[in-house]
Amino acid sequence: xxxxxxxxxxxxNCKRVEQIARKVIEEMALEAEVIKVxxxxxxxxxxxxxxxxxxxxxxxxxxxxxxTPAEVxxxxxxxxxxx
Amino acid sequence: MTVLPLTQPNKRLYITLTIxxxxxxxxxxxxxxxADWISYSALGLARDSHLGESLAxxxxxxxxxxxxxxxxxxxxxxxxxxFSPERTRALLGGKAEGVGNIFAALLGIVTxxxxxxxxxxxxxxxxxxIPLGVTFSFLIAAPTIxxxxxxxxxxxxxxxxxxxxxxxxxxxxxxxxxxxxxLKMEHYVEDFVWQIKxxxxxxxxxxxxxxxxxxxxxxxxxIVGKVWLYVVIGIAVGAGIHGxxxxxxxxxVLGKQAWWSVPVxxxxxxxxxxxxxxxxxxxxxxxxxxxSVGTTLAFMMSVIGLSLPEAVILKRVLKMPLLLTxxxxxxxxxxxxxxxxxxxx
Numbered sequence: 001x002x003x004x005x006x007x008x009x010x011x012x013n014c015k016r017v018e019q020i021a022r023k024v025i026e027e028m029a030l031e032a033e034v035i036k037v038x039x040x041x042x043x044x045x046x047x048x049x050x051x052x053x054x055x056x057x058x059x060x061x062x063x064x065x066x067x068t069p070a071e072v073x074x075x076x077x078x079x080x081x082x083x
Numbered sequence: 084m085t086v087l088p089l090t091q092p093n094k095r096l097y098i099t100l101t102i103x104x105x106x107x108x109x110x111x112x113x114x115x116x117x118a119d120w121i122s123y124s125a126l127g128l129a130r131d132s133h134l135g136e137s138l139a140x141x142x143x144x145x146x147x148x149x150x151x152x153x154x155x156x157x158x159x160x161x162x163x164x165x166f167s168p169e170r171t172r173a174l175l176g177g178k179a180e181g182v183g184n185i186f187a188a189l190l191g192i193v194t195x196x197x198x199x200x201x202x203x204x205x206x207x208x209x210x211x212x213i214p215l216g217v218t219f220s221f222l223i224a225a226p227t228i229x230x231x232x233x234x235x236x237x238x239x240x241x242x243x244x245x246x247x248x249x250x251x252x253x254x255x256x257x258x259x260x261x262x263x264x265x266l267k268m269e270h271y272v273e274d275f276v277w278q279i280k281x282x283x284x285x286x287x288x289x290x291x292x293x294x295x296x297x298x299x300x301x302x303x304x305x306i307v308g309k310v311w312l313y314v315v316i317g318i319a320v321g322a323g324i325h326g327x328x329x330x331x332x333x334x335x336v337l338g339k340q341a342w343w344s345v346p347v348x349x350x351x352x353x354x355x356x357x358x359x360x361x362x363x364x365x366x367x368x369x370x371x372x373x374x375s376v377g378t379t380l381a382f383m384m385s386v387i388g389l390s391l392p393e394a395v396i397l398k399r400v401l402k403m404p405l406l407l408t409x410x411x412x413x414x415x416x417x418x419x420x421x422x423x424x425x426x427x428x
Contacts, residue, residue: 049168049207050200060286
């Protein structure tokens with residue numbers, strides 16, 4: 001079971017990242033939970049300075065941009081292997 | 084940084100890049116003859132007619148500016164992959180006010196920045212101990228001295244005006260940040276900001292050259308896709324003014340002798356936002372018709388640097404007195420820069 005967090009206070013780019021994450025999860029048929037982190041004190045716990053951020057199993061994998069579905073697939077595969 | 088191995092996909096990337104660069108140079112060099120040919124030969128307009136002149140100006144400027152924009156955004160984006168907000172914060176750590184303000188303003192030019200990230204950036208800076216004034220110097224320089232504005236100024240009026248704009252943006256950012264720092268307004272930052280303790284190591288990405296090229300290409304698509312329409316409309320209006328409005332028509336309203344034109348230009352600029360791309364060509368036409376450079380630059384900085392959407396975003400971390408001071412100090416600094424250039428030039 002993976003925990004994926006999208007960090008950002010609801011900007012358009014944050015929604016894109018969430019969509020991409022959900023799509024990849026569906027394509028890979030994964031069991032994963034997607035959580036939106038929208039409060040700044042919570043976002044800042046991950047020590048990023050540009051949103052949107054993407055966190056897989058508490059590890060920051062991207063910040064300040066919209067990753068491609070291919071990248072997200074790689075990160076999720078990595079996280080599965082480590083889990 | 085790892086040296087890029089010549090794997091198959093990388094090879095393809097380099098070949099594509101080489102072809103793109105060659106195509107760019109060819110296109111850039113045939114724009115002028117092509118525009119003249121269409122206006123004067125194909126359409127048979129007279130060389131000294133208003134319509135012919137305006138059309139040739141438009142057909143030349145639009146492709147030229149869009150090519151410049153794509154090429155320069157690509158180069159700037161490559162440079163920016165080497166600067167992250169996290170790295171900038173590390174570079175600013177431990178710098179005293181004064182020197183810190185200068186560094187922050189300079190780093191504001193090269194650090195990738197989106198006003199949607201203004202809050203995490205603000206928190207990340209002050210939480211790591213960077214002085215408030217230095218943080219503001221960065222937050223003023225980053226959006227004001229933006230690549231689209233600089234490229235358009237360079238493409239339409241040459242490097243002198245572009246350089247002047249950069250210098251004025253830097254001056255405003257350094258001076259305004261320094262003043263805000265001296266006002267000791269730390270208690271007007273929302274309390275929760277001071278309580279945040281970000282944990283762990285800052286996120287840092289490892290990138291290969293292929294990643295950087297791909298990232299830069301993505302920002303070309305994003306930025307050009309976002310601004311091309313404004314550029315076309317802006318140049319169309321500019322071309323119209325170029326051909327039809329008489330020289331010096333604006334000198335009495337926007338010229339040097341009209342002292343009130345600078346504050347008025349700044350005030351009008353505040354509610355106008357995000358049309359930086361479209362406003363530059365219009366601004367150019369204004370200068371050509373007698374508006375003074377200082378007034379025009381003040382107007383541009385106000386449009387780009389003082390934006391209401393950003394104020395709304397920053398309201399999350401700044402209490403009202405500080406937010407208002409922030410805006411007032413920038414507005415005054417922009418006006419003074421406008422007067423300075425009107426006086427010097």
